[in-house]
Amino acid sequence: MNDPEAAVAFHLLTRHGSPVDRSGLVDFRPLDPSNRPAPFKRYRELEPRPLPRSIAATEPGRLDEAELGRLLFLAAGVSRVSDSPVFEDRTYFRTTMSAGNLHPVELYVVGGPIGDVPAGVHHYDPLGHGLTQLRAGEFDGVAIVLTGIPWRTAWKYGERGYRHLYWDAGGIVANLLAVTEADSLTARVFAGFDDDEVAQLVGIDGRTELPLAVVTFGSDRAPDWSVDTPLSLETEPISPHPIDFPLIEATQRAGIVADVGKWRVAAAELGEPATPEVPAPRELPPVEDMILRRGSTRIMRPDPAPRALLDWGMGMATRPVPCDFAGQGRTLLQHFLSVHGIEGVEPGAYRWRPERRQLEVVHLGDYRPEAQLLCLRQPLGGDSAFTTFHCADLDTVLGALGARGYRAAQLEAGIAAGRLSLAAFALGFGATGLTFFDEAVSEFFSTRASCMLVTSVGIPAYRNAPGGPPGAATELAGYGRLMERLSLQLHRSR
Ligand SMILES: Cc1cc2nc3c(=O)[nH]c(=O)nc-3n(C[C@H](O)[C@H](O)[C@H](O)COP(=O)(O)O)c2cc1C
Structure with a gap:
């Protein structure tokens, strides 16, 4: 048990x-x-x-x-x-x-x-x-x-x-x-x-x-x-x-x-400090608009995005969860970023320090190809402005919380990914969850933490139709064509 x-x-x-x-x-x-x-x-x-x-x-x-x-x-x-x-x-x-x-x-x-x-x-x-x-x-x-x-x-x-x-x-x-x-x-x-x-x-x-x-x-x-x-x-x-x-x-x-x-x-007793407070960079849309705007970005344009997208997005994603699975104000997660196109940030691999809302360099370089590779060779991993790898040190988490800690770490990763995605859409950008090659992520960021989930954040290469309220779901007319474009892109990248 x-x-x-x-x-x-x-x-x-x-x-x-x-x-x-x-x-x-x-x-x-x-x-x-x-x-x-x-x-x-x-x-x-x-x-x-x-x-x-x-x-x-x-x-x-x-x-x-x-x-x-x-x-x-x-x-x-x-x-x-x-x-x-x-x-x-x-x-x-x-x-x-x-x-x-x-x-x-x-x-x-x-x-x-x-x-x-x-x-x-x-x-x-x-x-x-x-x-x-x-x-x-x-x-x-x-x-x-x-x-x-x-x-x-x-x-x-x-x-x-x-x-x-x-x-x-x-x-x-x-x-x-x-x-x-x-x-x-x-x-x-x-x-x-x-x-x-x-x-x-x-x-x-x-x-x-x-x-x-x-x-x-x-x-x-x-x-x-x-x-x-x-x-x-x-x-x-x-x-x-x-x-x-x-x-x-x-x-x-x-x-x-x-x-x-x-x-x-x-x-x-468990966890590392999470992000204490996150001032919004500008007035935000009502939460229902933020949520209805969200729709996973399928193709991204590899153009630079403003610094606020990273700072505010990561701040929002790494706030503490009011929960029973980590200490108050704490988190089970660590977040590593491959930054590709954020104004004022040198491209490279970073660790996000939630308590200071700052990036810490792991190694610098243009890692779009590597990030794409880490995300099962999906272009979304490298075309993003930045790709976040939500990780957890499973030795520590499971050591303290047993197998139940595994459930909690995966759940918190889903929460962080969801929050990051909402923040990106709130600011008018795009995001998607992505799957990944497990051990290659730890090796790339030189960490013993294990990747739990990935969120890629950036500039959508198409207009995303917002969703509708109950009983009035938006009809996505171009979805089939978008998926064709995506599979062509995937085919070329592999
Ligand atoms: C945990 C998770 C992993 C995902 N992995 C991928 C992925 O590897 N590639 C991808 O294109 N989309 C990925 N997605 C996005 C889903 O395909 C998308 O959420 C789903 O098709 C529903 O579309 P919607 O988000 O626009 O509602 C992932 C989503 C989640 C939550």
């Missing part, structure tokens, strides 16, 4: 770019179109009840039904649609990014009553923007439980998809925190909780759908929800033959913590 070795083994077995013993991994056909997971979870015989359509800000500091709808939509709602370049059905894009656009994370609201939303447990429907009530009953406070369906992402990424669950959950948490900060609501992120208790509460089996994180609102108190009755709710099958990945199951199980209180005490 909470065995760090299991997390280390998982991490090593799911590296890109290093020889891996594949005998412990499932041999399957990635992206099998005949076994494609459904993008939305649907309950049989239960209908979602619509939430208010408006996502405009309501009264500061008040969590009413409209605010709940605003939070859920801006965290996970469908904001753009397009015809799929490959499949017959439509492609749905959400307010947060997700590798492969697979969106394996589900959201559940616990608590209430909130306006017309009765007290109990509800599942969020990101397409219809509604809540399906799963359970009635009074619960302390209001919280959102984030769960992950491994098969939805493992369909493409295999066992590495387990990392994606936490990255994507982190992106959702970044948006939740951005909205709560803008709306003067308090929020707190919990990575330590009783897995079985949370799974039972929201009616998941903890195997094909895993509890990932809990965000509480209006109170710093840790969730404590024992329920006597299991839920037995039928859902539509996710795909004809979902595949199990025993390594994912084992890694998640390895992170189960027997004494959550003790785990939190250890976590409260």
